[in-house]
Amino acid sequence: MIPYVRDITFDYGACDQVSPLIRRVVANNPGPFTFLGTGTYIVGQGEVAVIDPGPDLPEHLDAILAALGPGETVTHILVTHHHSDHSPLARPLQAKTGAPIYGCAVGVQAEESTIKTEAGADLGFAPDISLCGGGAVLKGPNWTLEAIATPGHTSNHICFALHEENALFSGDHIMGWSTTVITPPDGDMTDYMESLDLVKARGFTTLWPTHGPPVTEVTPFVEAYIAHRRAREAQVLAAVAEGHGRIKDMVPVLYAAVDKRLWPAASRSVLGHMIDLVRRGLVTTDGEAGLDSDYRLAG
Incomplete structure (x- = not known):
């Protein structure tokens, strides 16, 4: 049995300091694929990175900007993948901050289907700076983020490791509240299982999924997922x-x-x-x- 973690306390639009280097703002877009909503993460202080800006909701954009302290600037906008609960707000946030968008462009297009398997896809997503393949290291004052390619949920899924806290922003690759949907042809089960093994081998202390609370017993949780x-x-x-x-x-x-x-x-x-x-x-x-x-x- 997977030891799901689903308990989370928050108010929509509020900014919560959830670790020394991480703040979280949750979008008001709950649903069967998004749980209680998209958790947008702000990493660092002063010059910050924003991970998974989320759906194109004006009120969520306002909440992200309001979460910034006096004099703070967004220097990096990071996107784990192109689903519509993760990437669409990246361009509006860039218009407000001027920060470049990092991620991996849409590769395999999902086939036409009447079956709804996700919150929707942002098929036009194209980052300014490509992180396909992983390995890139992005830095700010007192924070270091490493891009880790984790295809499976989508062909372009990227997770981000925060070295200073031995934490992983796991997007939809691993979620505490549910298993992950693998939808061919963009999703690939072979790739997904290999990506799970990769994350397990890294020995992270904490996983921060885009939906729901953090996973703090990482190794047994990933083993249960597998x-x-x-x-x-x-x-x-x-x-x-x-x-x-x-x-x-x-x-x-x-x-x-x-x-x-x-x-x-x-x-x-x-x-x-x-x-x-x-x-x-x-x-x-x-x-x-x-x-x-x-x-x-x-x-």
């Missing part, structure tokens, strides 16, 4: 072995305890597992792996 995915994979394989090779027949059983509003998104996550299993030679299907394919065990 175990959950492997358990789901085993369930999918068992369903296929029993002759239930269609994704639409698996989801109501595998996700019986999950909000039904998320079942369409869950079907995409099962597809992510199927694509990964086909790549690994454990499952086979005729033609390309898709939502309506009929799957069977290989061999």
Whole structure:
């Protein structure tokens, strides 16, 4: 079982000092994919970085600007990925502050679908400075942020490590309140599992997801995240072995305890597992792996 952390105290639009170097302002955009809203983080004092400005809400922009102290300036705007609850406010914030936008441009375009699997996509997102591939180190007074490429939830997902606090701004890669949706073709289960292993190996003390409270027992939490995915994979394989090779027949059983509003998104996550299993030679299907394919065990 994943030891979810969901307790968080805040007021929309208020600025909370949540660690010596981190402030948080939560946008009023709660929903099934955003939990209680987008948490925008302000890192440092004096010259600061803003991580995940959030949805294009004028009141949230005002709240971020109001959170700045006298004489403070935004020198970096960082975006973990291009979903509409993370990136759209980057350009309006830049218009107010002049700060460059850092991130990774949209790579794989999501296929047209009537299935709502996220809060929406900002498909025009294009940073001023590309961090694709990770490794870049950004600095300000008394703070250092390292870009870590974590594809999986999206092809362009970037996490940011704050060296001074051994903390990771994990975007939607790892969230305390829920598992992460993997939606092919932009989401990729193979990449996602490798990215989870990468984060685990770094030994962070704290994870700061964009939605919800921090994760402070990081290693066991990430291990539980990985175990959950492997358990789901085993369930999918068992369903296929029993002759239930269609994704639409698996989801109501595998996700019986999950909000039904998320079942369409869950079907995409099962597809992510199927694509990964086909790549690994454990499952086979005729033609390309898709939502309506009929799957069977290989061999």
